[in-house]
Amino acid sequence: MGVRERRTREKEKRREQILDAARKLLLKDGLASTSVNRIARKAELSVGTIYVYFKNKEEIFASLQREGLEILHTRILAATADTADPEEKLRQCAAVYLQFNEDYTDYFDVINYFLSASRVFFSSGVKKSIDREGARILSCMAEMVGMGVRQGLFSEDRPGNFAVFFWASIHGLIQVRKLRHTLIENDDFTEFYMYSVNKLIDSIRRHG
Amino acid sequence: MGVRERRTREKEKRREQILDAARKLLLKDGLASTSVNRIARKAELSVGTIYVYFKNKEEIFASLQREGLEILHTRILAATADTADPEEKLRQCAAVYLQFNEDYTDYFDVINYFLSASRVFFSSGVKKSIDREGARILSCMAEMVGMGVRQGLFSEDRPGNFAVFFWASIHGLIQVRKLRHTLIENDDFTEFYMYSVNKLIDSIRRHG
Amino acid sequence: MGVRERRTREKEKRREQILDAARKLLLKDGLASTSVNRIARKAELSVGTIYVYFKNKEEIFASLQREGLEILHTRILAATADTADPEEKLRQCAAVYLQFNEDYTDYFDVINYFLSASRVFFSSGVKKSIDREGARILSCMAEMVGMGVRQGLFSEDRPGNFAVFFWASIHGLIQVRKLRHTLIENDDFTEFYMYSVNKLIDSIRRHG
Amino acid sequence: MGVRERRTREKEKRREQILDAARKLLLKDGLASTSVNRIARKAELSVGTIYVYFKNKEEIFASLQREGLEILHTRILAATADTADPEEKLRQCAAVYLQFNEDYTDYFDVINYFLSASRVFFSSGVKKSIDREGARILSCMAEMVGMGVRQGLFSEDRPGNFAVFFWASIHGLIQVRKLRHTLIENDDFTEFYMYSVNKLIDSIRRHG
DNA sequence: GATGAATGAGCCTTCATTCAT
DNA sequence: CATGAATGAAGGCTCATTCAT
Numbered sequence: 001m002g003v004r005e006r007r008t009r010e011k012e013k014r015r016e017q018i019l020d021a022a023r024k025l026l027l028k029d030g031l032a033s034t035s036v037n038r039i040a041r042k043a044e045l046s047v048g049t050i051y052v053y054f055k056n057k058e059e060i061f062a063s064l065q066r067e068g069l070e071i072l073h074t075r076i077l078a079a080t081a082d083t084a085d086p087e088e089k090l091r092q093c094a095a096v097y098l099q100f101n102e103d104y105t106d107y108f109d110v111i112n113y114f115l116s117a118s119r120v121f122f123s124s125g126v127k128k129s130i131d132r133e134g135a136r137i138l139s140c141m142a143e144m145v146g147m148g149v150r151q152g153l154f155s156e157d158r159p160g161n162f163a164v165f166f167w168a169s170i171h172g173l174i175q176v177r178k179l180r181h182t183l184i185e186n187d188d189f190t191e192f193y194m195y196s197v198n199k200l201i202d203s204i205r206r207h208g
Numbered sequence: 209m210g211v212r213e214r215r216t217r218e219k220e221k222r223r224e225q226i227l228d229a230a231r232k233l234l235l236k237d238g239l240a241s242t243s244v245n246r247i248a249r250k251a252e253l254s255v256g257t258i259y260v261y262f263k264n265k266e267e268i269f270a271s272l273q274r275e276g277l278e279i280l281h282t283r284i285l286a287a288t289a290d291t292a293d294p295e296e297k298l299r300q301c302a303a304v305y306l307q308f309n310e311d312y313t314d315y316f317d318v319i320n321y322f323l324s325a326s327r328v329f330f331s332s333g334v335k336k337s338i339d340r341e342g343a344r345i346l347s348c349m350a351e352m353v354g355m356g357v358r359q360g361l362f363s364e365d366r367p368g369n370f371a372v373f374f375w376a377s378i379h380g381l382i383q384v385r386k387l388r389h390t391l392i393e394n395d396d397f398t399e400f401y402m403y404s405v406n407k408l409i410d411s412i413r414r415h416g
Numbered sequence: 417m418g419v420r421e422r423r424t425r426e427k428e429k430r431r432e433q434i435l436d437a438a439r440k441l442l443l444k445d446g447l448a449s450t451s452v453n454r455i456a457r458k459a460e461l462s463v464g465t466i467y468v469y470f471k472n473k474e475e476i477f478a479s480l481q482r483e484g485l486e487i488l489h490t491r492i493l494a495a496t497a498d499t500a501d502p503e504e505k506l507r508q509c510a511a512v513y514l515q516f517n518e519d520y521t522d523y524f525d526v527i528n529y530f531l532s533a534s535r536v537f538f539s540s541g542v543k544k545s546i547d548r549e550g551a552r553i554l555s556c557m558a559e560m561v562g563m564g565v566r567q568g569l570f571s572e573d574r575p576g577n578f579a580v581f582f583w584a585s586i587h588g589l590i591q592v593r594k595l596r597h598t599l600i601e602n603d604d605f606t607e608f609y610m611y612s613v614n615k616l617i618d619s620i621r622r623h624g
Numbered sequence: 625m626g627v628r629e630r631r632t633r634e635k636e637k638r639r640e641q642i643l644d645a646a647r648k649l650l651l652k653d654g655l656a657s658t659s660v661n662r663i664a665r666k667a668e669l670s671v672g673t674i675y676v677y678f679k680n681k682e683e684i685f686a687s688l689q690r691e692g693l694e695i696l697h698t699r700i701l702a703a704t705a706d707t708a709d710p711e712e713k714l715r716q717c718a719a720v721y722l723q724f725n726e727d728y729t730d731y732f733d734v735i736n737y738f739l740s741a742s743r744v745f746f747s748s749g750v751k752k753s754i755d756r757e758g759a760r761i762l763s764c765m766a767e768m769v770g771m772g773v774r775q776g777l778f779s780e781d782r783p784g785n786f787a788v789f790f791w792a793s794i795h796g797l798i799q800v801r802k803l804r805h806t807l808i809e810n811d812d813f814t815e816f817y818m819y820s821v822n823k824l825i826d827s828i829r830r831h832g
Numbered sequence: 833g834a835t836g837a838a839t840g841a842g843c844c845t846t847c848a849t850t851c852a853t
Numbered sequence: 854c855a856t857g858a859a860t861g862a863a864g865g866c867t868c869a870t871t872c873a874t
Contacts, residue, residue, distance in 0.1 A: 007857095035842075036843085036844060037843080040861095045859085046862095047844090047845080048845095048846085048858095048862095049858075051844095057843095057844065112324055115383050115384070115386070116320055116321070116383060158403075161403060162407070164387075165403070167380075169377035170380070171384070172377050172378070172380025172383070173377070173380070179342070192369055192373075195373070199373060199411040200377075200407075202411045203408065207415050219833095243868060244870080245867085245869085248836090253835090254836050255836065255837095256833095256836060256870095256872085257833085257834055257835070257836095260833065260835095264869090264870095265869065451846075451847060451848080452848060452849080453846085453847075461856090462855065462856045463848090463849085463857065465854085465856070467848090467850085531802075577816055577819060577820075578823070580816070581816075581819070583800075584793070584797045584799065585796050585820075585824075586796070587796045587800070588792035588793050588794070588795045588796025589789065591792065591795070591796070592739070595788075608785060608789075611782075612789040615824075615828070616793075616823075616827065618827045620823070631837095634837095659864065660866080661863075661865080662863095669838085669839095670838065670840050671840070671841095671865090671867095672838065672840060672841095672868085673837075674866095675865095681864095681866090
């Protein structure tokens, strides 16, 4: 009884050990210089052991990505709980995403990495769980839109589509952030960001 | 006089030779597998010579990025010349960007690569010329917005900001493309893309 | 009694399970990429269990080699049953070996692998049974030679030696196969092979 | 003048340095445990340098194979110079090959390795030079056969084919060597080998 | 200016085997 | 008997960059 349980606990512990190391390296040195060998050294495990728990280098980052999405999800839920106003909720979502990019830059980078990568890395298993987490966030935002529609504030037939559009836009905006001082007239990125988010919300606001 | 001219011409020729090779490899094998050594071999020059003309591997790709932006610029000008309607012009911009992503995937990837990369690579020289090209595209789009404002179709105080917002959004949308069949309800990405672009245009349309 | 029997049966079953997996992998992916871990996974057993039943990775392949030899033996018996003519029998042996190389490339490779390997792997047990199977084939061929001698067709004091010589030669011929189009003038390997086999048979034919 | 020459000499020296190391390791530890890293260490060069001079691990062994073939060729020429008798010449060839297997076991193993390997390794360049060397040996033997034909001793339309057949057979015989004490009745391999070689020669001897 | 040989740390991954349970 | 987590050396190979010529 106890034996099997302990085994399972230990396995889970090892997984965490590896992910802890990977996360630390990722947050310290960035994606590019986080190699499997360094993760192993940091985790005080042998390289082989890493491959017992993760099929791939990519799977490690996939797990990390899922972690990042979970953090993001939690933060969105927390930030949107305060208000009942759909518009305000969406604004909060955008604010959270910007803040997430600042507080967890490398988690954002992982997400962005897999979004930018030309090839597809994961098959079934891991991928599904990532998508599920992403879908959760998006449906969360879709729900806000739906709420606005029901309250007569928004006009939108496909709340889900708008959620994806909204998220893709703010993701693009944050990416463009590094161009402030060069392409963006306005030096205050936050102001520009808010301006843009307002535009996005305008676009579903019921007119007339 | 003639000597100095010839020298300059030859230097420029060498640069082109290198960029030609880099571009070919980039378009054939993608960003990851385009190494300086392979560029040198393709260009029929020595590795050392590459480093005479370019400080960095990254600077080569920076020049390529500028090339990509020039192609994009040209295409935008061509596509928007046909119509006088500002709305239609913006729609054409978006269409061109999507098409550019399809036709010149690798050029798009270079642009995206440097947009996604966490660190800043270039100093002064090269960077400025990239920004200048990017700015040209953006001011081109800003001009469309301004035209719309002048025609009373759009309502917008800062056309430049809207241009950045518009471009950042469509860039994000195209990045999100690979999530079709998973997160995006709508299987037809083009339809979703057009839906989004219309929303973006809605957001500056003057509401009566 | 029944218990011991069952035990024995189960042990034998496990062995077969392992060999089945090893054979499948061998025939699918070839010798090089058939690792103990993969065999274990395929056999739905743990790696440790493999090592309960086989001392070595090499022992697994040794058993497989024996299997291959058994197939070969069966085929030789079948092919030579049709004719009573010793010469024809030998020709059939050669034809069967060539066909075996084509139909069971990987089995042939296993045999060749251990034949080519510089070191000796197995001690006593397994090795003996391999040799026994090999000897069976050779004595089968020796018998054909003996028959030819008794019929006055062949002239040979040591049929056993000739059998080894015959087999070694056709094995060498098949190995050399990949040199067709380069070293072998004749593009038609089968023709060259038959030419050679005839020469071999000529060499024991009684000259009168 | 002197500069370019020295460069070329130094390059050649490095190549030899690498091949020396590879050969030494090969002769000491065998094919399997001769890795590129170990070659580099032995040659007191960096791994990268190895790859400057050889495209592949396989190319190193290919060069070694060519070396082996050259040794073999030289030995055959030397051994067959003493006699004018075609039969005796062929017998000497066989004797040299057996001796070569004993004196340069690992060179023989390299040749055998590439003969046994299921895949083809080399493309054009290196492969051609190997084949050329192999072809030289075979045409050397074909010439002996031709001489025998001309002298009325042998009867053979296609001396080239017989040469390949002859060589393939003795190669197979030598491979089978390790089966002495088990499958081969006769404990004296040399005797068995000579018996076989005589049979091979019998097969082209003019009868009648 | 041009060359290109040299570097060597680092990449990801596999592997046969062991041993505590 | 059976398990399967753990090992860690080793595999082949790439790479951006330097520097003496």
